[in-house]
Amino acid sequence: VLTPEMVTLAELTADDLDRIVEAVPGGAANIADIYPLAPLQEGIFFHHLLDAEQGRDVYILPTVLGxxxxxxxxxxxxxxxxxxxxxxxxxxxxxxxxxxQPLQVVQRRAPLRVEEVVLTRSPGDDATALLLEACPASMDIRLAPMLDVTITHDVGGDRWLMALRS
Structure with missing residues (x-):
């Protein structure tokens, strides 16, 4: 159970906490801490909301690993x-x-999201580019962790590729 007195860095009501607990997988038992965004995070959050209307997020940086x-x-x-x-x-x-106000909610456990995709590849296609196209251009920052993995087997290259987005 979380009470407003337990959250010392943000002024929240019991109803606010109920909404937070409902949004976190595992509820109150999975919440380690709650606090406001730092100034730099506020700027990132602003751009996230602005870019979400266009279905992309300028702060998402995918890295492809083989x-x-x-x-x-x-x-x-x-x-x-x-x-x-x-x-x-x-x-x-x-x-x-x-x-x-926007809040950071630190979870005790946040399983990494892993998606496996099958690429339809024609001769001459770049598997890395196809994998990046298969990844969403935005991320739901209401879900922790704020990184995810998309993997595929590149049959033509006889290797596995991973797009790590953070």
């Missing part, structure tokens, strides 16, 4: 999840709807 086997992909994802588990900022979501 692996020689699915086992190595899975090992990388496991290691990345351990990094997320260790660092609060990676387990943070931003909530603002029906709240007095």
């Amino acid at each position: 692996f020689d086997s699915r086992q190595r992909v899975d090992e990388f994802i496991t290691a990345l999840q351990r990094v997320v588990d260790r660092h609060d900022i990676l387990r943070t979501a931003v909530l603002w709807e029906n709240l007095p």
Whole structure:
């Protein structure tokens, strides 16, 4: 259970906290901390809302990595999840709807989202470009962690590709 007295850095009512708890997978037991956005985060948040109308987000930076086997992909994802588990900022979501101000909500557990896609590739197509096209141009910052992974098997290149978006 969370009460307004427990959240010392933001002035929230019990109703505000109820809305936050409802938005977090696992509810109150999965909330580690709640606090306002820092000034730089406010600017990023502003651009996120502005860009969301156009279906893109200028702060999303996809990086494509290549692996020689699915086992190595899975090992990388496991290691990345351990990094997320260790660092609060990676387990943070931003909530603002029906709240007095945008807030960071740090979750105790935030499973990495992994999507596997099958690319339709013609001879001469660039698998990396196709993978990036398969990734959404924006991210739902109400969900933690604020990074995700899209993977594909590049049959033509006999490798696995991963788009890591953060």
